[in-house]
Amino acid sequence: DTGVSQDPRHKITKRGQNVTFRCDPISEHNRLYWYRQTLGQGPEFLTYFQNEAQLEKSRLLSDRFSAERPKGSFSTLEIQRTEQGDSAMYLCASLRQGSYEQYFGPGTRLTVT
Amino acid sequence: DQQVKQNSPSLSVQEGRISILNCDYTNSMFDYFLWYKKYPAEGPTFLISISSIKDKNEDGRFTVFLNKSAKHLSLHIVPSQPGDSAVYFCAASGYGSSNTGKLIFGQGTTLQVKP
Numbered sequence: 001d002t003g004v005s006q007d008p009r010h011k012i013t014k015r016g017q018n019v020t021f022r023c024d025p026i027s028e029h030n031r032l033y034w035y036r037q038t039l040g041q042g043p044e045f046l047t048y049f050q051n052e053a054q055l056e057k058s059r060l061l062s063d064r065f066s067a068e069r070p071k072g073s074f075s076t077l078e079i080q081r082t083e084q085g086d087s088a089m090y091l092c093a094s095l096r097q098g099s100y101e102q103y104f105g106p107g108t109r110l111t112v113t
Numbered sequence: 114d115q116q117v118k119q120n121s122p123s124l125s126v127q128e129g130r131i132s133i134l135n136c137d138y139t140n141s142m143f144d145y146f147l148w149y150k151k152y153p154a155e156g157p158t159f160l161i162s163i164s165s166i167k168d169k170n171e172d173g174r175f176t177v178f179l180n181k182s183a184k185h186l187s188l189h190i191v192p193s194q195p196g197d198s199a200v201y202f203c204a205a206s207g208y209g210s211s212n213t214g215k216l217i218f219g220q221g222t223t224l225q226v227k228p
Contacts, residue, residue: 056213104149
């Protein structure tokens with residue numbers, strides 16, 4: 001247990017539905033990252049927050065994706081109008097500023113049918 | 114554009130022998146490198162890291178070597194144990210003064226340690 005939790009662990013949804021995932025980072029870590037991992041690939045960066053500010057978004061993050069970290073603590077990642085290509089493992093990681101080692105949660109596996 | 118590459122999808126070694134996992138990168142601006150281990154249905158777990166100002170870092174059975182001129186790093190596990198069987202990811206971070214901390218991962222190498 002790294003101290004980073006994600007909910008839910010698994011989500012099955014039908015194409016076109018909206019889904020929301022939650023991440024609770026390690027409390028003293030001010031940076032939070034979202035990654036997406038598909039089969040046979042390494043995790044790919046999606047976006048990151050420093051406290052409540054979203055500072056960078058990957059071009060992988062289409063308009064259907066939105067992320068928030070309202071009070072600089074937990075974060076949510078929402079996918080609207082899901083597509084089959086969104087099926088992946090969504091990973092959250094937290095980082096103490098000044099450090100390099102990110103600590104990952106267990107991930108949320110999304111399956112879009 | 115794959116900036117971090119792990120060219121060996123899989124590796125099989127005998128228990129007690131050395132496991133060597135390799136990683137190549139293309140961006141000379143990376144200044145920190147990390148290895149993560151991942152079991153099925155779990156998130157990646159941090160294993161060991163190395164700064165670009167060093168060429169070796171050791172932690173118990175795990176040693177990471179960095180060759181900056183070749184843009185190559187490797188992870189050595191000695192002795193290998195069956196519990197080491199997992200997917201290993203190499204990751205790179207840092208872009209000089211604008212360090213966002215985001216990690217660029219390789220594709221992973223599946224290590225199998227046979228008893």
